[in-house]
Amino acid sequence: MKKFLAKKMMLLVGLVLLGLTFSSFKDDDKNFKVAKNLDIFNTIFKELNIYYVDTINPDKSIKVGIDAMLDGLDPYTEYYPEEEMGDLNLMLKGSYGGIGSIITYYKGRVAIDEPYEGMPAAKVGLKAGDVLLEIDGKDLKGKSVAQVSEMLKGQIGTSFMLKVERPGAKKPLEFKLTRESIQIPAVPYYSVEANNTGYIQLNSFTGKPSKEFKDAFLALKKKGITSLVIDLRNNGGGLLDEAVEIANMFIPRGKEIVSTKGRIKQGDRSYKTTREPIDPEIPITVLVNNSSASASEILAGAFQDLDRAVIIGTRTFGKGLVQTTRNLPYGGNLKLTTAKYYIPSGRCVQAIDYKHRNEDGSVGRVPDSLTTVFHTAAGREVRDGGGIMPDVEIKVEKAPNILFYLVMDKLIFEYANDYCVKHPTIASAKDFVLTDEDYNEFKALVNKANFKYDRQSDKVLKNLKEVAEFEGYMDEASEEFKALEKKLSHNLDRDLDHFAKDIKSVISTEIVKRSQFQKGAIIQQLKGDEELAKAIELLKDQDKYKSLLKPGKTNAEQKSVATAK
Known part of the structure; x- marks a missing residue:
């Protein structure tokens, strides 16, 4: 018996050593x-x-070689040489040394697009539409937006002279600017809406968003709110820890909000709430769209998986990857994907599998048929692999094609410049209205500019004609094609009238932000916001709100209950 055990032990040791040898060979290779x-x-x-x-x-x-290597991985793994570290710091911290203004390209020059309220650009009186001519006597003609941006940024406390050309001014104006630490607000706006509903717009998870969010929420609590809308639309994410901090304001201590799993053990971590919540009971709706990503999906996903809030809007982006930074020689840095994150139900929302590419190198979203069912704390069905699917899905109409070209050709920007010269003061954002007479002036400007834009109907009709001709149907269908071409003929005035509501909304926002900054623009944009109205309506109907957080209904049944009027 002892001999048998000894032989068995020797065999086991031999297999282990053989395994280690193969492993060693593999590592050496x-x-x-x-x-x-x-x-x-x-x-x-x-x-x-x-x-x-x-x-x-x-x-x-x-x-170029490094970038090509990283392109084969995922779009979030990036190399930052020393001279580009400012971009990485802005991404991580949400701050930089500069004047606090968005700039744009306008009529062959760089111009101010939007100064941030309370920042150096706004303090000295720079306005949207100001064309930048010189910085410390250096002519900016021919400079790109990126080049001028680098010239405007710099060490905090340093100063420079800026010469600009202002619409309506007879001669150039000069301003002395001193660079400050520019912290882009994560919570640019909050308010009390109808039915004592609080509204907080959270734009980013960089900087100190949890502190800004907490301050906003406590201010709203003092005003007596009884429910809350958190707006995460177009929030591309940021710091994972900040999402956990915000979740902890509404979720009890000791609950796991997110966990990460990487190829090496250092990538594995669990993030739990560590404090008692500020308000564990207040009803919450969360607005999301297809640009809500990363930390936004962690927060929205945790609320959904723990049945703490009703999610409203469209399916989120689907970024379930975690990045960390590694210092490199000579002041550079590597931002690389080190793990995937998993929200409380155990699902990962990553929508694209970058590891398994097509033969041409392209990647696609994980099809719904290959996703897996998970369950919320209360037992509701949710799925992985494709972002967060809202509890109440609202289909938002796409912006008309003509609006895209009006913005890109700077015609709305130009009209806002002219409007503000003629109207030095305007009504508050809540009361501002663009009149029909104003819109007719805008239409006249567009016609005078000989504006051309790409019409999708023309492209589709052209492709259809080519197919019909190739398949031999053109002779029989020629009259029908002629009639359709006549109906779809280019009619600028018709399109400007047909899409007047959308175009007026963008023009109004462009005008308001010139004197009332980002807050005014947000107030203007929220007018007639159907998703916000749906969120407030749902919070008012607590029976419907609570029913959406209970199991027992399929997703389709939940949506039909939620969207019924």
């Missing part, structure tokens, strides 16, 4: 391949540097 290919890359660059017909810029060439 991988390390050899890494060393071999790095040596090949190094040698190729040296040969090019010595023998190539033209002089090679080493920084640019290596950067």
